[in-house]
Amino acid sequence: MIISLKETADKLMAANSLILTAHVNPDGDAIGSCLGLKFMLEKLGKKVRVLIDDDLPKFLSVLPGIDTIEKPENESYEADYLVILDASLDRVGSVIEKCKAPRLNIDHHRTNDKKADFLYLDAKRAATCEIIYELGKEMGVEFDINSATSIYTGLATDSGYFRYSNTTPHTMRAAAELMETGIRPEKISEAIETKDFDVVQGMAKALQTIELHADGRVAGLFLDHELTESLDTTEGFIDQVRVIDGVDVAILLKAVEPEACRVSMRSKKTDVAKIAESLGGGGHIRAAGCTIEKPFSQAKTDILKVIEESLAE
Ligand SMILES: [Mn+2]
Missing domain, CATH: 3.90.1640.10 (inorganic pyrophosphatase (n-terminal core))
Incomplete structure (x- = not known):
């Protein structure tokens, strides 16, 4: 009620x-x-x-x-x-x-x-x-x-x-x-x-995975299971991606299990809550997330495909 x-x-x-x-x-x-x-x-x-x-x-x-x-x-x-x-x-x-x-x-x-x-x-x-x-x-x-x-x-x-x-x-x-x-x-x-030294080092490692897609409108960090396991936190990592000039949707994908990836999204124009909902997650228009029960590379392909199809004009 x-x-x-x-x-x-x-x-x-x-x-x-x-x-x-x-x-x-x-x-x-x-x-x-x-x-x-x-x-x-x-x-x-x-x-x-x-x-x-x-x-x-x-x-x-x-x-x-x-x-x-x-x-x-x-x-x-x-x-x-x-x-x-x-x-x-x-x-x-x-x-x-x-x-x-x-x-x-x-x-x-x-x-x-x-x-x-x-x-x-x-x-x-x-x-x-x-x-x-x-x-x-x-x-x-x-x-x-x-x-x-x-x-x-x-x-x-x-x-x-x-x-x-x-x-x-x-x-x-x-x-x-x-x-x-x-x-x-x-x-x-x-x-x-305030962050511990090894958290900042972890962020440096995670940032090396950065990729641009959809003519630079989508950018993401893609952390495989091994890298995800080595990190204590990924808090704030996505903020380093969303500031890139021309990027609408920023993604952080982490393989939290060998067969499950957690995805966080931030956006400037595209409704990412809708994208997250279509994959069983939720959130807000500008900040949303979901879990994809698939191995790393498959989950990565899937999320990029859905995002590219949903990009705002
Ligand atoms: Mn809240």
């Missing part, structure tokens, strides 16, 4: 205990929205746990409360609601089986599968954290340095530090208001952008 922002706030306020979760392979928005909402709900006296069925990326260790995030154990979890943030139900791993509470889904992905018991979806928002900010206002919770740091992080990372086309005046007003709590954006971005 689709519900309004107010109904979402009412449900959260009426609950006593909540379990919050977000997608596997979590990013700044997934974790920022879990922690931001957790801090606000705790201020209202709620019992809140955050369960993420994955390892947390090191670059998010700057976030207050990151140590309170739990990995689901082999048990079942009780709560008044399971709140799924920044994803559809099928992207949260084993949490969905381990907690049978009514599903309250809060998301900004246009491609949300709408299978939750209650869904608040606003695809105009740059980040789920932008919705969490609105929920804070709706619930009348005052932002403090902890909730503001978490929410700001999601706003900043999902909007490319307020540079991508999803950035709106509302996004910037939200960020400005959060800044009033005393958070320091330069400290947050510095912490998030």
Whole structure:
């Protein structure tokens, strides 16, 4: 059932205990929205746990409360609601089986599968954290340095530090208001952008695989299984590709298994959410992804073919 922002706030306020979760392979928005909402709900006296069925990326260790995030154990979890943030139900791993509470889904992905018991979806928002900010206002919770740091992080990372086309005046007003709590954006971005030496070396290796296709309108990094295995992270790699002059669609393809490749896409004109959806994935018009259950070279051929057929004029 689709519900309004107010109904979402009412449900959260009426609950006593909540379990919050977000997608596997979590990013700044997934974790920022879990922690931001957790801090606000705790201020209202709620019992809140955050369960993420994955390892947390090191670059998010700057976030207050990151140590309170739990990995689901082999048990079942009780709560008044399971709140799924920044994803559809099928992207949260084993949490969905381990907690049978009514599903309250809060998301900004246009491609949300709408299978939750209650869904608040606003695809105009740059980040789920932008919705969490609105929920804070709706619930009348005052932002403090902890909730503001978490929410700001999601706003900043999902909007490319307020540079991508999803950035709106509302996004910037939200960020400005959060800044009033005393958070320091330069400290947050510095912490998030800090990389270990071997990560930068890995990026150098990955960048050597760069290829141009479709008369320079498509560019990609194509990481075979061996190279993918040797890398700790590929966070931010695609940004090195999307800046190339004349490139509309940037791709990062990683062979995460011998027979499965994960594809991320960014675009300037082409609707990559549509391309991702046609391959069983999802996302946003300008940033989307999917998994192709095929070996590296076949997956590469397939994705390039689909993209070249879908390029915007
Ligand atoms: Mn997001």
